[in-house]
Amino acid sequence: MPLFHSPPKSLCFLRLSAIGDVCHAVAAVQAVQRHWPETKITWIIGKVEAQLLNGLEGVELIIFDKKAGYAGMKAVWQQLKGRRFDALIHMQLALRASLLTVGIKATYKVGFNKQRAKEGQWLFTNKKINDVNSQHVLDSFLSFVEYLGVPKQSPKWTMPIAPSDLDWVNQRIPLQQNVLVISPAASKDERNWVTERYAQVADHASEQGYQVILCGSPSEREIQLGQQISQRMTHPVTNLIGQTSLKQLLALLQRADVVLAPDSGPAHMATTQGTPVIGLYAHSNPKRTGPYLSLNTTVSVYEQCLQQQYGKSSSELPWGTRVKGAELMNQITLDDVIEQFDILTTINKG
Structure with missing residues (x-):
């Protein structure tokens, strides 16, 4: 039975981080907006992530600065003083996020099923979604809004990009130019692919007439990673690492024909723009955290790494099992990545 049989007046979503998960959450929030256009939506979000979503239509963003600790929590509570939501949708498992919910008033506080909740999240909610089967994080986020009463639907995104950010990209890329964007860095260095192979794929793309652009944080x-890739290349590359705002990066990913990235925020940002992604995975299951619309072009050695480390397949291990090791990404071959690039670029030409 759905939680609401008529549109709720107000909902509060809590998903603070990270960039990729916030992109997944946008799909859930916008599913609510399409089904219940009159419902007022508030979203409590991290400081960096808010830079990406600033201007999200019909959504009030309340910024939580996690570096401010308890003072940051009090600042959020002060902004929401005197307000009560029909439901708080608690999509973050971290204890810090759960503590933040204590000062937010809502008739229902909806969290993960106890089987999936971590760090005691179930202690802070009075309703639990039924879903324990979804493999992909995005599907589990959509399960929250289905629990509220929003019909199941495929994810769609409308992300806020200003004309000035589109102009910024247009000044750097000729109109008819084909573009490969490489976002080489994951959140941890061990999840990056081999520097030399990034350079070789970039050279291959250049030889096919593509402008290659490197992107990333400052x-x-x-x-350093961007410089190392550039130095190993034989063709010119446009290195924009550290030179884009999140909005400019989103506009750049929209303009790209193909994006190459390990498990990282830009892979999911590109997905919101409908841009094909070649995801590179070894440590985590791409069926859980891969670029949602590009799972068929993802190059993954995750299953073989699981077998090497646990002697079991993903179906025999707990949901979300990660593999550890500094050399695992070396198992992704250059040929496998070039093969996916050639498949995608043949489709683009067609």
Whole structure:
């Protein structure tokens, strides 16, 4: 039975981070907006993630600065003082996020099923979604809104991109130019692919007439990675690592014909734009965290890594089992990635 039989007046979503998961959550929020256009929606979100979603139509963003600790929580509670929501949709498992919900008033506080809730999340909610079967994180997020009463539907995204951000991209890429964007860095270095192979794929794309663009954050490790890839290439590359805002990056990913990325936020940002992604996976299951619309072009050695480490397949292990090791991404071959690039670019030409 759905939680609501008529449109609720107000809903509060809580998903603070990370960029990829916030992109998944947008699909759930916008499914609600399409079904219940009159429902007022508030979203409590992290500071960095809010930079990406600023201007999201019909959504009030309340920023939680996790670095501010308890003072950051009090700031959120102060902004919501005197307000009560029909439901709080608690999509974050971290204890810090659960503590933040204590000061938010809602008739229902909806969380993960106890089987999937971690860090005691079930103690902070009075309703649990039924879903324990969804493999992909995005499907589990959509299960929240289905529980509320929104019919099951395929995810769609309308992300806010300003004309100035589109202009920024157009100034850097000729109109008819084919583009491969490589976002080489994952959140941890061990989840990055081999630097030399990034360079070889980039050279291959250049030889097919593609403009190759590197993108990423301004962190020192990402800037160094971009420089190392550039130095190993024999063809020119446009290195924009550390030079884009999140909105400009989103506009760039929209303009790309193909995106190559490990398990990282830009892979999911590209998915919101309908841009094909070649995802590179070894440590986590792409069926759970891969680019949702590009799972068929993802290059994964996850299953073989599981066998090497546990002697079992993903179907025999707990949902979300991760594999550990600094060299696992080496098992992704250059040929496998080039094969996916050639398949996608043949489709694009067609």
